[in-house]
Amino acid sequence: MPRLAVIAGLGALGVLGMPLLHPHPSGSTDRVTPGAVRVESESTVSVTLIDDRARLQRFEREYEVELATGSGFTVTPDGVIVTATQVVRSDKDLQVYAANRVFAEYFKVDVPADFDRHTVDDPDLNIRLQACYPPRTQNSTCNATVETKVTAFPYLDPALPEGLAAEVLSAGDTPSAPAVLKVNAGPKNNLPTVPMGTTIGAEVESVDVMTLATRPSAKAPPKMDTAHFDPPGSRNFKAAERDKIDKLIEAGAIGAAVIDDRKSEVVGVLSGGGSLPATVTPVDEIRTALVAAGVTPRRGPVDVVYEQALAAYHNKLYANAAPVLQQVLTLRQDHAVALDYLRVSKAKANTAEDAAKKKPSPVAVPAPSPGVASWIWITGGVVLVGAVMAGSVPFLLRRRRNGVDQQDTSGENHALVTSWPAQTEVYRTPNPGQPVMDISPAGGQPHVSNPGSNPGGTSKKFCTQCGMRLGHAHRFCGFCGHPSDAP
Known part of the structure; x- marks a missing residue:
């Protein structure tokens, strides 16, 4: 704890010489982008087919199935991540998929490799195919087990090519429910996090959807798309924007953070796609899911110093912002946004673009009060x-x-x-x-x-x-x- 106080204090020293300006201007979504995460889930299905027609034979195969990909965001510096349940838990039956694959491969028949139940023309084989599908009984001809793997890719520079293995702490009963994941954040436990709101107030209208369509890197940062609730606070998007939201979901916005543009805070998580309508799960339900998983959302030292740097950067005080951004990188050397802003600050410091070098405007002398002649x-x-x-x-x-x-x-x-x-x-x-x-x-x-x-x-x-x-x-x-x- 003393170390935490020292780190936060060092960050504060960097802004002592700054004017008292607004720390983070309205609509500044880069408060949130450092905590963006790409989430990918896949399953490994191990299946054994039993053929007892002439003599008992076992045919074993293993198939990897990509379940879903989407977005998410980090809510604690030690690596707790929130996304939508549909990203980590598919509503498709992987045992059906495995039955189709193994049956077609072993009996050399035409069975599609999908998640639907099928029939074949041969009556005997058809009986065996139907007995291969779940649920398992005494007469089953197949036995399958499923193991799901979830991987998180935080927005860092350089990027983590293999990502971080994520454990599913909790998932909801519906596809739109929040899912809580946990990754190993390393010995320092200082992953960048997002600021979270408390509720979607009646005044919330303009929002941003933070999407990671691919694994993030310096060349593939999170994408921000603006949308509007109609009416404000309703969580229903304007009719003219619903097609845009559906396209974002198809491009990887499932589980994406929905950000209040006015306060730059996360107020919901997006889900939907396919036969599911676009849905915004509010932040109060996210907090409830976190409590059920034994997690309290919080921010870390790297977030505190980073937001202090934003106060100078957004007000174009580049010479003042540079040392504070350097302090961010001392705490987290692969902080993608701090690295980018530090390059900009160093290039513009003490130039004509640096607001600290501009001459102050003359102060107008007020006229005598009109109340006294x-x-x-x-x-x-x-x-x-x-x-x-x-x-x-x-x-x-x-x-x-x-x-x-x-x-x-x-x-x-x-x-x-x-x-x-x-x-x-x-x-x-x-x-x-x-x-x-x-x-x-x-x-x-x-x-x-x-x-x-x-x-x-x-x-x-x-x-x-x-x-x-x-x-x-x-x-x-x-x-x-x-x-x-x-x-």
């Missing part, structure tokens, strides 16, 4: 500037007055001289009784006078506290409230 923002700014200026003027004047006070106290200066254009103003000194300097118009000379020595003239008075102009005969400053020192 622009003139309100402008007016507010003007008011704010005015408030700052109004508050700073008294402060600056107070600092200037304090400077004059310090000069008067030291005895160095007793008057403040300021140039105001084209007018004469009288500034009163902060201390009553001190001389005041008149500032004459341009060209005139300033002179010192005493307070009240300006008979007949008018003077402007200023507050000794804040420096603002005093109104005529005001006893208090209208700005700061300080008492006026005017007589």
